[in-house]
Amino acid sequence: MFEDTIRIGAIVRKENSPGKGNVVRRAFADIEADIYVMIDGDDTYEAAHLPEMIETLISGPYDHVLGVRKDNQESTSYRPDHEAGNMMFNRLTGWLFQSHVTDMLSGYRVFSRKFVKSFPAISKRFEIETELTVHMMSLRLPSTEVPIDFRDRPNGSESKLSTFKDGFRILGLISALVRHERPRLFYGVITAILAVASLVFGLPVVWEFWQTGLVPRFPTAILAAALMGLAFLLASVGLTLDGLRRARRETSRLAYLGLPAVSVPEAGNVELDLPRQTHTHRQPPAARTSLAS
Structure with a gap:
């Protein structure tokens, strides 16, 4: 399969550290482009939606376009436990970070250079999608969603996701x-x-x-005082870290603003180039698109 990919002009690199997060971290660090595409390589996502997603990113302009999987009952690859878990994580993350997301575990996304080069990429495995979503929420980056088709995995292909193991990781x-x-x-x-x-x-x-002027339960009194002291201590820690978080977020925002925005081409002038062309030729900003899986 790699030989066929190389023959049509793609650059294939090997990441020795296991895990999807490590692959995404390497790709985001090594690839220089204006528009980045991330799609799982298991053939469950419909690649035909890519022009629409790139056009949406440019026309917004947005920094992040999320492909929201549509549940097709005839050919769905959604396992009931994965669908329920995804819905739970969507609501939990949206509530915690005060934002809305429909499919935070989707592996089909389009990014701007500003998003990619401001993303720290700490996660090692499948929880990378969660980190991508929270990065978008925490910096309040321009983002939108596009419905996409989702189908069964090819015969002989098995998912590496573990419902409970990866769920607890997330x-x-x-x-x-x-x-x-x-x-x-x-x-x-x-x-x-x-x-x-x-x-x-x-x-x-x-x-x-x-009532009595006596304290017969000294251990209980000491425990209560210690718990209250610890509560005040943790409250102080929270306030201090919140100030540091604000300073860190301002720094991240300034770094984000220092990156060039996606250029908006004339209508109908959006091209998709192979990765080999992306890396070896200087082209107009809107014409350079990188594919990662």
Whole structure:
């Protein structure tokens, strides 16, 4: 298969570190283009939608176009557990980051150079889609969605996704991203839990002292005081990290603004070039498109 791809002019590179996230990280670092396309190589996404998605990115202009999978009951590749998990992650992420997304785990996306070169790409495996979505939400980048067809995998092809294993990885990543991107919410919830626990243990001790003037349960009193002290400490940590997050986000925003925007060509003048042409020839900005899978 690689030989056929090379024969038609594509550049194929090997990433030794396993995991989709590592491949995307390498591709985003090595490829220089104005428009980037990411599509899974399992032939479940309809490539015919690509011109429409690129045209949408340019005409917006947008920095991110998400291909939203349509559930075709005749040829769907959606497993019920994956569909339910995707819906749950969409709602959870949208609520946590105060934005809307319909299909955050889709592997079919089109990006601008500004998006790609401002994206840190920390994830190693399939949770990379979650990181891409949160990056778009946290920086409030111009984004839109395009419905796409989704079909069964070819015969002999098996999904590498594990419903529970990768699901827990995605949950772990969402938790880590909330801690980094919304520290006041993350540490605020923990602070509230510790404060409530402190009051539950401490109020009976205070009431008993008020009635008798004695504190017969010193261990409980010490535990309640320690929990309240820890709550105040974590609240301070959350406020401090929120200030650092704001400074980091401003720096990321300035770096994003320093990158060139996608040029808008004349109507009907959008071309798709092979990766070999993308890397070896200087062409007008709107004509250089990179494909990654």
